[in-house]
Amino acid sequence: MLDANIQAQLTAYFERITQPLELIASLDDSQGAAEIRELVAELAAVAPGKITARFDGQFERRPSFQITRVGQDMGVHFAAVPMGHEFTSLVLAMLWAGGHPPKVEPAVVEQIRALEGEFSFETFMSLTCHNCPDVVQATHLMAVLNPRVRAVAVDGGLFQAEMEAKQIMAVPALHLGGQPFGSGRMELGEILAKIDTGAAKREAAALSAKAPYEVLIIGGGPAGAAAGVYAARKGIRTGIVAERFGGQTMDTLGIENFISVQETEGPKFAAALEAHVRAYDVDVMTLQRVDQVVPAAQPGGLATVKLSNGGELKARTVIAATGARWRNMNVPGEAEYKTKGVAYCPHCDGPLFKGKDVAVIGGGNSGVEAAIDLAGIVRSVTLLEFADQLKADQVLVNKLKSLPNVTIHVNAQTTEVVGDGQKMTGLKFKDRLSGAEQTLALAGVFVQIGLVPNTEFLKGTVELSRFGEIVIDAKCHTNVPGIFAAGDCTTVPYKQIIIATGEGAKAALSAFDQLIRTPIV
Structure with a gap:
């Protein structure tokens, strides 16, 4: 899983570890568990004597693995195979747990250590989300510095059934104590301000x-x-x-x-x-x-x-x-189903709709690029453009039209986001020339209209x-x-x-x- 170049880089990074670590995997029979076993073993092999691997973990969410200092029980967990954008989060968590100081102000470190109460964070993320690492790293740092903080990063692609059961349709989604706490990119200071009431x-x-x-x-x-x-x-x-x-x-x-x-x-x-x-x-x-x-x-x-x-x-x-x-559509149902099917970042939230039907609103460069990206993940993409033609660069339009699972509607006016009260289930739009109305059964819509x-x-x-x-x-x-x-x-x-x-x-x-x-x- 880790090629020779990455292993060489990790060897240099792990020289900074001053306190030995344990990686404790909690596994099942899934493919994800096999990948976690392989990753944990390879990480331990990079720095023998400093990092040891165990496969007898009892964490409730499987497959997953914990990063902890030997002899302690740090609340740092990955219910994920943290590659892609989260590989940096993995390396930082190991360095921090291994005694390497974080690059934050001393006052922030003291604020984290002084937090009173018990805090259990869950960050639901996707490996292609470039905003998710900020939340993952913030909560993991808190868990390293304060034993009363627990933090787990959950890959929505690996735990898709849990994501659907909790109606999480946009990442990053941060839960505290099992309840929604925040959505979208959040920095460490923003999280601290919400739980440390005297900070503001x-x-x-x-x-x-x-x-x-x-x-x-x-x-x-x-x-x-x-x-x-x-x-x-x-x-x-x-x-x-x-x-x-x-x-x-x-x-x-x-x-x-x-x-x-x-x-x-x-x-x-x-x-x-x-x-x-x-x-x-x-x-x-x-x-x-x-x-x-x-x-x-x-x-x-x-x-x-x-x-x-x-x-x-x-x-x-x-x-x-x-x-x-981002500009909103300003139609009925959009606000109600925001993060429950209505999304704005295809790179972040696209993987959550794997194998499902989605729409993209907007025929400019952003909309067409989003439709092209999503077509490789979802079952089908319907692109709706208000004008009589797509406004994107011709090279992008040609690429879009070559994709077999993409349908394009021009002169299409979106009129309503339809849902069941919990999540979005469809989209209504009107043909501006004929006045005919249609309803599409969809799991999500990505708004790209300026x-x-x-x-x-x-x-x-x-x-x-x-x-x-x-x-x-x-x-x-x-x-x-x-x-x-x-x-x-x-x-x-x-x-x-x-x-x-x-x-x-x-x-x-x-x-x-x-x-x-x-x-x-």
């Missing part, structure tokens, strides 16, 4: 006590990162406040059009953005949601950025770079277009002095990563130009 209040006070910034950037995507680098290079006090770093790139699998980078993956690109920003003197504040921006009362004064946790930040200039999010700018917090503060985009001029000025904007949340045409980075740089330079020309009040 402490954090709000700490944020409010920070000194004013000369440039404060809202958003950590490509535009925000570029603005941060350009502002910091001017030697001015710079801060970035964001819900997460990377923005939409965290939900993008393949990036092949960022000039000079021939090919990369979204999460890898996002990590590079963050590393570049942190190489400079930028105060990065993630897991923070902005509720309101109050402009300065006069030129040269301080704007106030109000956060959802009650904290407030001050700045002489503000750059809004909040990006956009983006909505994240600008609700700026309504009534700056001028917005009828689409909700921030209206800017050629230098990224809004209609409010001291407030700038950049990237996909603005009226700039063509929502592309490379354009967003350029706009972020431009916004930072414009903010700096204003700062040097405006006396401080």
